[in-house]
Amino acid sequence: MQSVIKGVGGAENINKIWHCMTRLRFDLADENKVAWDEIKNLPGVLGAQSQSGQVQIIVGPKVNTWYEAIVSQLDPASKPTGNVSTNARKSLISMFMDTVSGVFGPIVPAIAGAGMIKGLLAGLIALKVISAKSETVMIIDLIASGVFYFLPFFLAVSAARIFKTNEYLAAAVAACLMYPTLIDAAKALASHTADAPTALYFMDILPVSVFNYSASVIPVIFSVLALSYIHRWVDKIMPDVLKTVFTPTLTLFIAALVSLTVIGPAGIYLGKLLALGIQGLFEVSSVFAGFIVGAIRPVAILTGMHHAMTPIALQNFTDQGWDMLMPMMFMANMAIAGSTFAIYFHVKTREQKSVVLSAAISGLLGITEPALFGVLTRYKKAFIATTISSSVASAFIAFFGVRLYGYILSSIFSLPAYIGPYFIYIVMGVVLSLGLSFTLTYLMVVKNKDTGKSVPLVSQVR
Secondary structure: OHHHHHOOHHHHEEEEEEEOOOEEEEEOOOOOOOOOHHHHOOOOOOOEEEEEEEEEEEEEEHHHHHHHHHHOOOOHHHOOOOOOOHOOOOHHHHHHHHHHHHHHHHHHHHHHHHHHHHHHHHHHHHOOOOOOHHHHHHHHHHHHHHHHOOOHHHHHHHHHHHOOOOOHHHHHHHHHHOOHHHHHHHHHHHOOOOOOOOEEOOOOOOEEEEEOOOOOOOHHHHHHHHHHHHHHHHHHOOOHHHHHHHHHHHHHHHHHHHHHHHHHHHHHHHHHHHHHHHHHHHHHHHHHHHHHHHHHHHHHHOOOOOOHHHHHHHHHHHHHHHHHHHHHHHHHHHHHHHHHHHOOOOOOOOOHHHHHHHHHHHHHHHOOOHHHHOOHHHHEEEEEHHHHHHHHHHHHHOOOOOOOOOOOOHHHHHHHHHHHHHHHHHHHHHHHHHHHHHHHHHHHHHHOOOOOHHHHHHHOOO
């Protein structure tokens, strides 16, 4: 992996490295030192770009192996610690995208696996294969719901790694938000119990608003961000002889109090505001909302901004028990796969066909970066066809109100999770998305004689 490190300007140029499901993401001291052509020509690299203040190298499903190999070759003592100047030059949007992609990337397998179980369970109950009141359902539900109920703990540990603070203190702050006293009070308030408090008061002055933070996203991420600054400040002012005991003590107390009184409530309202914004779009016209979401999804994946939808979808699951965004993400992935399958019939060599077919199958399985970066970005007309098909298919399923009851990867193997009243429509949506994208791409590429343009570029993908 020395070639990658050299390509991004050397170890001394790396402020921070993290990854999502398919991309290595770098925060660099100086982007001008990046050797883009060298990186793009490395075996296994599907693409590279600068987006939102970060350098992204797309390598596909083996990203974790690459990440561990690179980290093992970096000397922690010689690495920059994230200069203030680097952070200062970033916009709020850039920092938000860095945070979301960095936090959710490592925990996606857990929430995707649990979401698939939850979706399958909902389908089996809808088909009356099993009784909703059976003990079997109770056991399956606790397996599926545990990850989402205790999501703040997963997010806290992942966020602590991104913000370079103590993971166990981060988990302790999450534990404060998840403590039964607060959750029980929130449940009593939600059930309209007569004496249920709306807030608990610290020293009879400072209100701690009553909320159920289980399955919440934004509150815990921003709480850990605050923890990272509080920890550094406390450690800086604390005498060395007292640091071992009193630095974590004072850090936890301040961070937890700030989270409970300010950040937690603000995060809850912000999450609800984002979800209401999307909900408002659906209330104006679900078909229009589907068309818009379907249109922006392929571009969002290209730019790495698709993770911004994850907190909104999770908020929808928390507030409503279901979500309509993720089925549209499913349609976008199928459109990407369909267009890539069409390109298969235009490339000439066995090597090119192998690359394209592999990328298309990967798209069917929910990993779309190989198809987008390795194939479709080489064909402008194919990418347009993908976007059109994603929009049409998303609008189609939105018309029928297709929804999902648990977070899952947008893969062809996710279909069983939709079993229930919307199953026929999601199947029709998949057929529409795959069929339309394949047909449009095939016809548009042939019509414009674009067949040979990308042959040299596709052959670079190894």
